[in-house]
Amino acid sequence: MIAGRLPLGLTLLAAVACGRGDRTEDQAVRQSGAAGHVVAFRVPSEADVLDTEMLRSLRRGRALMRDTRDSLPAHVGNRLACVSCHALDGTQRNAMPLIGVYARFPQYRARSGRVDLLEDRVNDCFERSMNGRALDRSSAEMRDMIAYMAFLSRGVPAGAQVDGQGVPPLPPLVGDTARGAQLFGQTCSQCHGAEGQGSMAGPPLWGQDSYNIGAGMARVRTAAGFIRSAMPLTNPGSLTPQQAFDVATYINSRPRPDFAMKALDWPRGDPPPDVAYPTDAARRRATSP
Numbered sequence: 001m002i003a004g005r006l007p008l009g010l011t012l013l014a015a016v017a018c019g020r021g022d023r024t025e026d027q028a029v030r031q032s033g034a035a036g037h038v039v040a041f042r043v044p045s046e047a048d049v050l051d052t053e054m055l056r057s058l059r060r061g062r063a064l065m066r067d068t069r070d071s072l073p074a075h076v077g078n079r080l081a082c083v084s085c086h087a088l089d090g091t092q093r094n095a096m097p098l099i100g101v102y103a104r105f106p107q108y109r110a111r112s113g114r115v116d117l118l119e120d121r122v123n124d125c126f127e128r129s130m131n132g133r134a135l136d137r138s139s140a141e142m143r144d145m146i147a148y149m150a151f152l153s154r155g156v157p158a159g160a161q162v163d164g165q166g167v168p169p170l171p172p173l174v175g176d177t178a179r180g181a182q183l184f185g186q187t188c189s190q191c192h193g194a195e196g197q198g199s200m201a202g203p204p205l206w207g208q209d210s211y212n213i214g215a216g217m218a219r220v221r222t223a224a225g226f227i228r229s230a231m232p233l234t235n236p237g238s239l240t241p242q243q244a245f246d247v248a249t250y251i252n253s254r255p256r257p258d259f260a261m262k263a264l265d266w267p268r269g270d271p272p273p274d275v276a277y278p279t280d281a282a283r284r285r286a287t288s289p
């Protein structure tokens with residue numbers, strides 16, 4: 001969902017439409033790439049949740065996102081947790097935060113070619129980012145995770161975009177794997193391991209214990225945007241966009257688990273340019289007269 005910038009006119013219109021012309025709002029409009037209502041980023045307080053059952057549920061949901069593998073071993077096929085990417089329990093700006101996510105679904109998604117529910121989106125991350133299996137949509141665990149996301153979305157009106165959602169779009173650059181490998185050794189391997197296998201200080205970036213080829217993070221633009229905004233953990237924002245692309249290109253050139261259903265993605269033949277695999281629909285489109 002890191003859509004490109006809107007034409008200037010639309011950006012202005014959206015900024016005016018949400019009634020606030022300040023810089024943050026304006027940035028957010030550009031960042032989300034959507035002409036709609038944009039609200040400020042705000043992490044809600046548990047003190048606002050008066051119902052004790054709801055409070056228990058959202059806490060269980062947050063615990064599942066932290067200890068995903070231990071809690072749901074049948075659904076997780078690697079050594080990542082939801083919070084390995086949705087950092088700070090999904091409350092970190094510009095690092096795919098889950099603030100407001102409950103208000104963004106149902107949503108048409110080009111990758112699935114249909115209107116997805118939030119539960120479908122969660123299961124996408126189970127099958128791809130976690131290289132595992134979908135959860136039963138009506139299971140207690142799914143309810144708890146959705147409850148947590150609804151809590152994180154308190155006060156965000158349905159259909160609104162939130163300042164700092166997704167990852168900030170970077171100008172698309174061509175990454176260099178040799179430069180990326182060098183940078184990785186200097187600034188990332190102390191936490192993520194010399195072979196990207198992970199350590200106590202950071203999750204795996206490639207190999208059998210990382211996200212699979214069908215994951216959003218396997219797209220270079222998404223990975224570069226995340227890395228530029230959130231990594232290295234001790235000094236985020238210190239890489240140039242070119243360095244972020246170099247290291248993202250290197251990481252995504254390394255071996256990782258396959259995703260069997262990948263050729264069925266973007267069924268309408270509109271995959272973004274940084275998708276690392278051919279899709280059936282794009283192939284049909286290219287060969288049809």
Ligand code: HEC
Binds near residue numbers: 068126129130166
């Ligand atoms: C390897 C990294 C990674 C892991 C692990 C991961 N995700 Fe994601 N997730 C992403 C990326 C990348 C996106 C797409 C963000 C975007 O489109 O801007 C995403 C999107 C989402 C969204 C939609 C967000 C939105 O703003 O529309 C939800 C909900 C979600 N993930 C839930 C989960 C849950 C629950 C787990 C654990 C079961 C999980 N994710 C694990 C990388 C990850």
Ligand code: HEC
Binds near residue numbers: 190204232234
């Ligand atoms: C000080 C330790 C540390 C350093 C250095 C570091 N990371 Fe991370 N990284 C983490 C942690 C911890 C997470 C989990 C998310 C969080 O807690 O913010 C993470 C998450 C990630 C993720 C998403 C999860 C995954 O496993 O795919 C990527 C991609 C990533 N880091 C890339 C990098 C890159 C590239 C560099 C070097 C430019 C780097 N990191 C440097 C600790 C580190």
